[in-house]
Amino acid sequence: MTDVKKIFVKTYGCQMNVYDSERMAEALGAKGYVTTDKVEDADMVLLNTCHIREKASEKLYSALGRLRALKNAKPDLKVGVAGCVAQAEGAEILRRSPVVDLVVGPQAYHRLPEMLDAGGRQVDTDFPVEDKFTLLPERKSLRGPTAFLTVQEGCDKFCAFCVVPYTRGAEVSRPVSRLLVEARGLVAQGVREITLLGQNVNAYHGEGADGAWALSRLLRELAKVDGLARLRYTTSHPNDMDDDLIAAHGDLPALMPYLHLPVQSGSDQILKAMNRKHTADSYLRLIDRIRAVRPDVLLSSDFIVGFPGETDADFQATLDLIRAVGFGQAFSFKYSARPGTPAAEKTAVPAPVADARLHELQALITGQQRAAQEAMVGREVTVLYEKPGRMAGQMVGKSDHLHAVHVSDPDGRIGQLKRVRVLASSSNSLAADPLFTIE
Ligand code: SAH
Numbered sequence: 001m002t003d004v005k006k007i008f009v010k011t012y013g014c015q016m017n018v019y020d021s022e023r024m025a026e027a028l029g030a031k032g033y034v035t036t037d038k039v040e041d042a043d044m045v046l047l048n049t050c051h052i053r054e055k056a057s058e059k060l061y062s063a064l065g066r067l068r069a070l071k072n073a074k075p076d077l078k079v080g081v082a083g084c085v086a087q088a089e090g091a092e093i094l095r096r097s098p099v100v101d102l103v104v105g106p107q108a109y110h111r112l113p114e115m116l117d118a119g120g121r122q123v124d125t126d127f128p129v130e131d132k133f134t135l136l137p138e139r140k141s142l143r144g145p146t147a148f149l150t151v152q153e154g155c156d157k158f159c160a161f162c163v164v165p166y167t168r169g170a171e172v173s174r175p176v177s178r179l180l181v182e183a184r185g186l187v188a189q190g191v192r193e194i195t196l197l198g199q200n201v202n203a204y205h206g207e208g209a210d211g212a213w214a215l216s217r218l219l220r221e222l223a224k225v226d227g228l229a230r231l232r233y234t235t236s237h238p239n240d241m242d243d244d245l246i247a248a249h250g251d252l253p254a255l256m257p258y259l260h261l262p263v264q265s266g267s268d269q270i271l272k273a274m275n276r277k278h279t280a281d282s283y284l285r286l287i288d289r290i291r292a293v294r295p296d297v298l299l300s301s302d303f304i305v306g307f308p309g310e311t312d313a314d315f316q317a318t319l320d321l322i323r324a325v326g327f328g329q330a331f332s333f334k335y336s337a338r339p340g341t342p343a344a345e346k347t348a349v350p351a352p353v354a355d356a357r358l359h360e361l362q363a364l365i366t367g368q369q370r371a372a373q374e375a376m377v378g379r380e381v382t383v384l385y386e387k388p389g390r391m392a393g394q395m396v397g398k399s400d401h402l403h404a405v406h407v408s409d410p411d412g413r414i415g416q417l418k419r420v421r422v423l424a425s426s427s428n429s430l431a432a433d434p435l436f437t438i439e
């Protein structure tokens, strides 16, 4: 067994990268690599990077700096950089960091095994015409009861602040038949919940037997897969929430009552400058339509504060929108100028102003988040057990509304769906007692 080698994979950024990391590890598995969670044991280190904000790419270079000692001690160590910084900076990474052997973009990673075979320092940031997914080995890692499934990649929206259209390329949807095969394969391995992924997942328009299918139709078909109890999807753009997708939230029990729908700002002037192509009002009306079919849906969003030109009044409009919607969860970021994006040319809001706004916005969101979680106390909810908790006899999983729930259940098993009663809410999770097993 001298040819068993170990690979350590570190993932930054979004869920799409989590999915890609798994697929890259599997592609290298075909070359005899097994994964390790100890970097010092690794024969290869793969950093799957994110370029969305400045801090995200700085993380890569500090991680590479830390790898220098390991590479000196182990000259045969291979270091690969994948993901969106790889796409954006390409060969520049080899120049900046002598420890790096391979740089591979998000659309080229199926070529990792042959790049390793070829030896030497290499870069591949092509957007090949063939679909990388067809060239990757079948998914077969041991896994828990939840899985991601990438159905769509890339983005044609070109929001003025965002690097994704440049790092991930144009929107491409995977064909329906392949997704059904992959989903059924996951369920056969014990997966009970699948989250469909895409940078613009609700723009999905994959080829079906009779033309292009929308995301709603794909969800309706997946809901028929025996053994698949839960479906989620992320991330959506407000402009791509079509009528049938909204309707699906009302009539598909497997589609969970949780929707991440980034709005970015509540000011029409800022939304226009961001090239978002929706207004605060159109967003609020959309939320009303979703709540009309699924009143208990828990809404989540992304916000950017301090976008160039954002005034106090613009920021107040964002707070007003947050108050009007009531989010159960949200991510908020200080605007970060990204090279090559249109907004990067404009004058930024002074950092202390942006910091203060971010702080205020986060306090408002935290309050809403806490209220949404506390509203669950006393209620019966369904939990999918994902792992044992830290305490003996405890199981941890997610509720339909994606709240983390700790259940005192010595009989609990991973993969069970249980009805539980919520007893208490702490800062990041709910505590519950089991009632009965659903499946
Ligand atoms: N496709 C998704 C999200 C993509 S990136 C969408 O359309 O909403 C995830 C989040 O990062 C974005 O929603 C945005 O809030 C944030 N983000 C993207 N670029 C940013 C930038 N330059 N500065 C700060 N936050 C940014």
Ligand code: SF4
Pocket (backbone or CB within 6 Å): 155, 156, 157, 158, 159, 162, 163, 164, 165, 199, 200, 237
């Ligand atoms: Fe970026 Fe906008 Fe595309 Fe989302 S929709 S990935 S924010 S360009």
Ligand code: F3S
Pocket (backbone or CB within 6 Å): 012, 013, 014, 015, 016, 017, 049, 050, 051, 052, 083, 084, 163, 164, 167, 168, 199
């Ligand atoms: Fe980051 Fe690329 Fe995802 S920039 S957020 S890893 S698409």
